[in-house]
Amino acid sequence: MKTNAATLGLVLAVAFSTSALAQQALRITGSTTINPVVSEAAETLRKENGLAITIDTAGGSTGGVNALGDGRADVGMSSRSLNDSDREKFPGVDFRPVSIGRDAVSMVVHRDVWEGGLRALSAEQIRGIYEGSIKNWKEVGGPDLRIVFFNREPGRGEWEVLTKFLYPGEKTAPRTNHAMVGSNEETRQKTATTRGAITFLSTPWADSKSVFALGIRNDADSVVEATGPNIANGSYPMSRPLFVITNGEPSGAAKVLIDYLLSDAGQALVAKHGYLKLADLE
């Protein structure tokens, strides 16, 4: 008991000192999808402008929005649009999202499934897998192999995109219990090492070596791949804008960062990490 309390005291002391330190630095948190772009931009700004910036990705997009709303971050990274419940939760906060690019979400599968010949799924089939009524890959034209569905943690931007695609117009997705994975790295690693695994992942993270991205079979029975033009013209259904968000008009270090992300150098970073830059969307 005594050691527990002492540890707690230590943790509190560390928490206070880091929060005092972070007061001067620009605190950024949120989506693991946007993180590589913003981290690289921050690295440049640290060197060239001497800015102090701290970045983390606890809780994904929703974690970023909440941290911003709660005053625990100065800039939120979100790979989903703000919704009414965000604004209801934080009525006093003036969310100012700035889009820095666009990203697609793909259904990704383990090598066995890909080599078994499966290349695309329809929304109906994905719903069946999500709800557990489709249990074997051969039911959707794949190999005879059990389906292992990894759900993404709630609040991840990808989860919002998938459930919006599968259940348009509904407030929440139906309650299902699946094993869960969190960050993009964990998602890719666990999908790559589990036979018959399927999950959904930011498309550029599907490297076609460990995990493989499927196309979407649309109502006209043609397969749409998550390519740049298909995302830009909206024919690929699962894509989302990438936002950095501030509370009120961005100022100071936050403004420097956002201006940089919108500049040619920043947009080149967006493209470098596999996302669509703003110019590609016009």
Next chain:
Amino acid sequence: MAPCAKLYRPQWILWSCAFGVAVTLATLLAALLMLVWQSLPVFAHSGVGLLTGTDWYYPEQIFGALAMIYGTAVVSLVALVLAVPLALGAAVLSAEYLPPGPRLAVKSGIEMLAGVPSVVYGLIGVLFLREWVYKGLEPFDPISGDSLLTAGLLLAVMILPTITTLCDDALRSVPAAQRAAARGLGLTRAEAVLHIALPQAAPGILAAALLGLGRALGETVAVFLVVGRQDGQLPGNPFSLTAWISPGQTLTSKLGGPETHIAFGDPLHWSAMIGLALLLLLFVGVCLAAAWGLERMMRRSTDPVAEATP
């Protein structure tokens, strides 16, 4: 001793010690009160359902922690069952058989293992243990490498050094004169260990196991990475091995997950998370209290000195 100690003991030492104790207790009490206070809304919303409900789905405000309590119990049980015999064996070797030089090496090695940060064990678990469990259990067709069993195995490795070093201390605290007396009466070394050292160290060994359990209950990061984080996993038979090799959720893996960040700004959801933290604190508290109580009880019944002196 007390009256003569007073002569040379400066008052400030007493006061600073008292201050330290007061701060420690006040911190603990404040944390407990805060947890109770902040978890009131969820108890008002779910009542005992928080303890007896299987399902947890925050978008519909369903908060039932039973599946997580079950997960916590299973991983801790697996860890203890695996770690205690190994730790005891290692402790007997180092305390009773090794000469001072090698003993020091073994002991400091074990204590270093006890200090390895849990995220390191977690990453080792993700990289190797998941894979081994997945391949090793192939005949039983596990869903993936993430399971309650994987988490239990990883926890066993993590609490092994703690239990070993505490067991070793318990054995070393048995007076050497008693061993010498036993040998003098013609007992072999093994008999002296079995009949003299182990029974007398038993309270300490039990306390070591319960402290290990306390650590297993509270461990977060490593469990989070390999347990699978699947809600609502409560089998009809709690000892169903199929459930043990399936993904599950523990109190700590839920608390360490993204919901804690999502819950900010939603009073009921936040309160539910705090409720989980309160449950966890209570379980750990009960374990430590049991360790303390059992140790005292056993010491009274096994210690010949305590029996002789009123």
